[in-house]
Amino acid sequence: GAGVSQSxxxxxxxxxxxxxxxxxxxxxxTALYWYRQSLGxxxxxLIYFQGNSAPDKSGLPSDRFSAERTGGSVSTLTIQRTQQxxxxxxxxxxxxxTGGYEQYFGPGTxxxxx
Amino acid sequence: xxxxTQIPAALSVPEGENLVLxxxxxxxxxxxxxxxxxxxxxxxxxxxLIQSSQREQTSGRLNAxxxxxxxxxxxxxxxxxxxxxxTYLCAxxxxxxxxxxxxxxxxxTILTVHP
Numbered sequence: 043g044a045g046v047s048q049s050x051x052x053x054x055x056x057x058x059x060x061x062x063x064x065x066x067x068x069x070x071x072t073a074l075y076w077y078r079q080s081l082g083x084x085x086x087x088l089i090y091f092q093g094n095s096a097p098d099k100s101g102l103p104s105d106r107f108s109a110e111r112t113g114g115s116v117s118t119l120t121i122q123r124t125q126q127x128x129x130x131x132x133x134x135x136x137x138x139x140t141g142g143y144e145q146y147f148g149p150g151t152x153x154x155x156x
Numbered sequence: 157x158x159x160x161t162q163i164p165a166a167l168s169v170p171e172g173e174n175l176v177l178x179x180x181x182x183x184x185x186x187x188x189x190x191x192x193x194x195x196x197x198x199x200x201x202x203x204x205l206i207q208s209s210q211r212e213q214t215s216g217r218l219n220a221x222x223x224x225x226x227x228x229x230x231x232x233x234x235x236x237x238x239x240x241x242x243t244y245l246c247a248x249x250x251x252x253x254x255x256x257x258x259x260x261x262x263x264x265t266i267l268t269v270h271p
Contacts, residue, residue: 075258085245085261098258133199140257142187142207142249149199 044068046148048134054154055124063119063151067136074117075137075145076109080130088132091117092140124155158183158250162262169236169269177231177265179246184224187249187257191220191231194243194264203244204231208251236269243267 047066055061067074076088087101091111102108106125111117121128131152135145159182169175179189188207192200204213204220206229212221219232233240243266247259 073257077259077261084263085247085259087258087260090258101258135200135259137257142251142257144188144190144202144205145257145259146202147192147200 046134046136046146048132048148048151050151051149052152052154054156057126057155058123060120060122061124061153063121063132063153065117065119065134065136065148067115067117067134068146069115071136071138071146072114073137073140073143073145074111075135076117076119077133077135078130079133079150083130085133088119090140121153124153126155129153129155158186158248158260160246160248160260160262162244162246162265164265165263166266167268169267171236171238171269171271173236173269174232174234175236175267177233177244177246177267179229179231179262181227181229181248181260183250184227185251186224187251189220189222189229190247190249190259191218191229192245192247194245196242200245233267236267238269238271240269241267 074091079085106122109119131150133150135147137143137145163178191203206222217234243264245264246262
């Protein structure tokens with residue numbers, strides 16, 4: 043079956059612009075996670091969704107970052123007024139439920155802020 | 157706060173060698189531990205998942221062990237091949253508080269297997 047997909051695969055944007063990153067989870071998976079992988083920080087958790095609600099936003103680095111999920115499916119991560127330190131690979135994962143279930147990762151979106 | 161450490165940071169071995177990658181974590185309240193592989197410029201591929209109640213998991217030439225009480229896991233790769241060259245990441249799913257299954261990753265071990 044189809045895995046987790048993310049779009050775009052690559053995004054180059056100018057400092058100060060807004061960007062939207064999209065994640066399509068595996069059909070039927072209720073839990074969805076966003077992570078960021080940057081050179082200096084490794085892989086770090088950003089936010090997770092259970093259905094359409096986000097009980098844990100603790101990893102979002104600033105109020106320029108927001109995310110939503112609609113219909114219990116597609117999620118969008120929005121970064122406003124991008125900064126160079128936002129350059130990273132943004133990974134999305136989904137799992138059938140929250141807790142100790144295996145997470146399946148998408149290929150990621152590589153964001154470069156110039 | 158959960159912290160995950162992987163040793164060594166990099167490893168270079170000749171083809172055919174058996175090798176061990178190490179992972180340690182500070183908080184034993186975990187649901188499970190996962191080992192991932194990441195090829196350059198690619199996403200994460202899950203290799204093995206060990207539930208907190210299990211001691212080990214095996215898949216082909218890979219064997220992962222878990223000692224939850226001491227906060228340690230090892231990934232054993234038998235008869236290594238050049239195609240095994242990649243970054244290997246260890247991650248734990250925390251069970252405490254509001255963690256709700258989020259993964260905490262180690263920094264990874266970069267493995268190079270040369271012919």
